[in-house]
Amino acid sequence: MDEQRTIQKATNENEAPDAETGSGLSRRNFLKGAGIGALSVAGAAGVGAFAGCAPQAATTTTGDAGASGTAAASDLALSPAGASYPWPAEPPEIAEADIESEVDCDVVVVGLGVAGCAAFRSAAEGGAKVVAFEKAATPQQRSSQYAYLNGPHSELWGLQTFSDAELMEIIEGEVKEQNYMVKQDIWVRWARESAEAIEWYCNGVPGFNFEPSPMSMEAPAEGAESEPTPPGIGGGPPADPTTDYSEDRNAYNITLFFSDHQAMLDGQVSTAEGLGAEAYFGHFAEKLIMEGGRCVGAYGRNAETGKYVKANASKGVIMTCGDYFSNEDMVRFFRPDLIENGNGNPWPNFDVEGKPTNTGDGYKLGYWAGASLQQHHAPMTHIMGGTGGINETHGDSMGVMGAAPYLRLNWHGERFMNEDISNVNDEYQVDIQPRRQYLMFFDSKYGEYPELAGLMAASQESIDAAIEAGKCFKGETLDELLDNIQGLDGAAGFDATAKATALKSIQRYNELVAKGTDEDFNKLSKYLKPLESGPFYAQLTGTALCLVVIGGGLESDKEAHVLDLERNIIGGLYAAGNIQGNRFAIKYPFKLGGASHCMAMFYGYIAGQNAAQGV
Numbered sequence: 374m375d376e377q378r379t380i381q382k383a384t385n386e387n388e389a390p391d392a393e394t395g396s397g398l399s400r401r402n403f404l405k406g407a408g409i410g411a412l413s414v415a416g417a418a419g420v421g422a423f424a425g426c427a428p429q430a431a432t433t434t435t436g437d438a439g440a441s442g443t444a445a446a447s448d449l450a451l452s453p454a455g456a457s458y459p460w461p462a463e464p465p466e467i468a469e470a471d472i473e474s475e476v477d478c479d480v481v482v483v484g485l486g487v488a489g490c491a492a493f494r495s496a497a498e499g500g501a502k503v504v505a506f507e508k509a510a511t512p513q514q515r516s517s518q519y520a521y522l523n524g525p526h527s528e529l530w531g532l533q534t535f536s537d538a539e540l541m542e543i544i545e546g547e548v549k550e551q552n553y554m555v556k557q558d559i560w561v562r563w564a565r566e567s568a569e570a571i572e573w574y575c576n577g578v579p580g581f582n583f584e585p586s587p588m589s590m591e592a593p594a595e596g597a598e599s600e601p602t603p604p605g606i607g608g609g610p611p612a613d614p615t616t617d618y619s620e621d622r623n624a625y626n627i628t629l630f631f632s633d634h635q636a637m638l639d640g641q642v643s644t645a646e647g648l649g650a651e652a653y654f655g656h657f658a659e660k661l662i663m664e665g666g667r668c669v670g671a672y673g674r675n676a677e678t679g680k681y682v683k684a685n686a687s688k689g690v691i692m693t694c695g696d697y698f699s700n701e702d703m704v705r706f707f708r709p710d711l712i713e714n715g716n717g718n719p720w721p722n723f724d725v726e727g728k729p730t731n732t733g734d735g736y737k738l739g740y741w742a743g744a745s746l747q748q749h750h751a752p753m754t755h756i757m758g759g760t761g762g763i764n765e766t767h768g769d770s771m772g773v774m775g776a777a778p779y780l781r782l783n784w785h786g787e788r789f790m791n792e793d794i795s796n797v798n799d800e801y802q803v804d805i806q807p808r809r810q811y812l813m814f815f816d817s818k819y820g821e822y823p824e825l826a827g828l829m830a831a832s833q834e835s836i837d838a839a840i841e842a843g844k845c846f847k848g849e850t851l852d853e854l855l856d857n858i859q860g861l862d863g864a865a866g867f868d869a870t871a872k873a874t875a876l877k878s879i880q881r882y883n884e885l886v887a888k889g890t891d892e893d894f895n896k897l898s899k900y901l902k903p904l905e906s907g908p909f910y911a912q913l914t915g916t917a918l919c920l921v922v923i924g925g926g927l928e929s930d931k932e933a934h935v936l937d938l939e940r941n942i943i944g945g946l947y948a949a950g951n952i953q954g955n956r957f958a959i960k961y962p963f964k965l966g967g968a969s970h971c972m973a974m975f976y977g978y979i980a981g982q983n984a985a986q987g988v
């Protein structure tokens with residue numbers, strides 16, 4: 374461990390983490406949020422409503438999963454800048470008497486999510502004896518989109534392809550979108566090699582069906598028997614088919630949907646187990662074993678006995694233990710804006726002790742092993758048209774028109790943004806508006822604009838239901854519409870000044886539409902449509918849910934090595950998935966929908982290969 378860290382101790386009493394007082398996602402909220410599994414990360418809407426998070430605060434839990442007990446204030450870990458990280462400076466002591474068994478292997482994998490399942494199988498296929506610790510009862514997953522770039526099945530799956538030069542331009546664009554705060558070579562390697570890894574991933578699942586089959590978003594009727602279908606490629610909402618990558622705006626059409634994501638993960642695990650790999654479910658990795666600066670194993674606490682399994686790894690440990698969005702202390706430290714802006718937490722996965730699985734354990738484990746933590750963490754938030762202020766009444770992240778590029782006005786009645794930017798950037802625009810909300814205006818011709826409907830294809834029935842629920846408003850004239858608009862939870866609508874400004878803003882917008890050029894915000898002409906045919910509508914839109922804090926993690930390289938504070942490789946330590954740093958910064962970019970899953974799988978695959986070879 375870094376000497377500076379062990380000598381200096383934090384002293385601020387107020388910064389002591391409280392292991393007990395987190396607001397915590399309840400089981401009830403979890404069940405209500407189960408429908409989130411169908412959520413589209415490319416910004417689709419029109420699927421089932423989701424409810425269940427606290428208003429105006431990220432629904433997270435505090436706690437110190439990496440250590441047994443609350444840290445004393447003077448024992449907090451220190452950041453290189455001298456601030457106190459919200460976890461103890463030292464890992465827990467594990468007495469010999471608390472070790473229930475010891476296992477010798479080549480590679481230990483910590484966490485069996487998307488990245489871990491790929492690493493588990495990849496290392497086993499590389500000839501390693503592999504052991505995994507997973508704190509939940511099964512491999513953990515959520516919705517099923519993966520980016521698929523220039524693969525042999527692109528055409529079959531109806532996806533766009535690019536020349537290598539175009540692909541490099543796209544990747545440069547993604548890196549630029551993140552202010553060059555990520556490693557471009559990690560992106561380039563992924564962009565060029567991941568389609569091959571998807572092939573490998575699919576072939577790890579017995580009976581995988583490469584022929585695409587439409588996936589229903591509808592829940593089966595009660596009591597209906599459904600035919601078991603082999604896992605394969607399902608359908609999903611496509612990105613706007615008119616989007617050209619050179620427009621540098623929205624999502625590209627490169628995203629596949631697995632029809633059964635759990636089967637994809639289970640398939641990796643059972644294939645690896647067939648090669649002798651061993652998964653310990655319900656086991657919490659709480660400490661890495663370091664010898665001479667090298668990682669040589671890990672301790673996993675068996676939740677049933679409270680005792681530890683000591684796994685000695687001759688070749689290395691692969692960290693695939695996810696993000697920290699359900700650890701409120703870490704969110705407050707690294708991304709306090711998510712709490713201030715009230716981004717809700719729809720996390721659907723729980724460990725065997727009932728806590729959300731994404732509690733940032735890997736940050737602590739990595740820190741104690743001397744790893745450098747990435748700066749400028751990136752949340753995965755994207756507007757899908759919901760009202761924000763997530764609560765029992767308004768509880769969903771979806772709006773009937775999604776984030777379609779219609780005219781948006783804030784509560785002062787002003788237009789404030791180019792509406793065709795991606796729905797990730799949309800979030801940052803909402804964050805800085807009055808009430809952190811806007812109204813999105815459309816008229817009775819909405820059905821005539823497929824390029825605006827984008828992912829949504831709203832029906833009159835769904836619009837009427839949204840009006841009934843107070844999330845959308847209607848008026849035969851613009852004047853009437855503006856009078857009918859109400860705030861959330863009884864808040865006022867437009868006052869006279871804001872209404873007059875709104876009418877002027879709409880008039881100005883219609884002038885720009887007539888000119889065919891958005892002189893004010895540079896929206897693409899194809900998205901400029903007039904507001905002229907009543908009835909008129911306005912969708913109330915607020916801040917989005919945050920799915921994960923995806924960027925952050927342990928600093929890494931394109932071989933999935935973990936780096937120390939001097940940016941040298943820590944021998945025997947690898948990272949993939951959300952604990953792998955230097956992939957995303959500031960915000961999750963959105964043009965390559967499913968980049969997160971695909972990159973987690975890809976670098977899990979790479980980490981497994983490298984660890985098996987000990988390189």
Ligand SMILES: Cc1cc2nc3c(=O)[nH]c(=O)nc-3n(C[C@H](O)[C@H](O)[C@H](O)COP(=O)(O)OP(=O)(O)OC[C@H]3O[C@@H](n4cnc5c(N)ncnc54)[C@H](O)[C@@H]3O)c2cc1C
Nearest residue numbers: 484486487488508513518658694695730950951967969970
């Ligand atoms: C609702 C929702 C929908 C999403 N949809 C998409 C999508 O369609 N496309 C996309 O690209 N991304 C999507 N994402 C994001 C994506 O799911 C994640 O970024 C990605 O799966 C992370 O993979 P991972 O393997 O790094 O982490 P995880 O999948 O979180 O896996 C980490 C695993 O490690 C285990 N673990 C953690 N700590 C320990 C410990 N101490 N000991 C033992 N085990 C431990 C956890 O239990 C978990 O199983 C979505 C996120 C959410 C919340």
